[in-house]
Amino acid sequence: SSELTQDPAVSVALGQTVRITCQGDSLRNYYASWYQQKPGQAPALVIYGKNNRPSGIPDRFSGSISGNTASLTITGAQAEDEADYFCNSRDSSDNLQVFGGGTKLTVL
């Protein structure tokens, strides 16, 4: 199964824009999904497919893909966006799922 690589930590000033990336060969065939996890909580889906947000997710969250790199962009980061973010995809070669290692987002 392939791997997905994320930066361990990223910081952003309050109200600014931040991009969290996820790199892996599986992303050439499968769109990434993105999950936000706050301490003590289960992960929650924030982006899936081309750029879809579940009900209740603010429109400051968006997703994109370029080659083998998927990005989660938060435009106008808020204090409540401070969390761990994980990407996920499926490897089309063996049809197994994989998660990125996660990115800890700090809002300054």
Place this chain on the structure above:
Amino acid sequence: QVQLQQWGAGLLKPSETLSLTCAVYGGSFSDYYWTWIRQPPGKGLEWIGEINYSGSPKYNTSLKSRLTISVDPSKNQFSLKLKSMTVADTAVYYCARGHWVRVPPTAFANWFDPWGQGTLVTVSS
């Protein structure tokens, strides 16, 4: 509103077998991949495996020899059994509903939503 409710033993001794069950309330049971994911303390998410309505499982290669995932469509439930537990298997275990779609012209998308509440499983002698 679909909800997943999971249960199972939270404290095991080394070599014992973990058994977890996840019940699905609301929504269709037949159109999704029913998935188990775990997270060791302070670490990232690890996909354990999945099963579809017809009972065809897929397993994480590293766990395959110890793992069984089964489904009971009559009860809208699916289960996980992981044999020969060790300290390294200590984690929060989540169940989740997996979605899969084709995205024209040539791509696909999958995602997990919703998730169960998680079960902390501790392996200790």
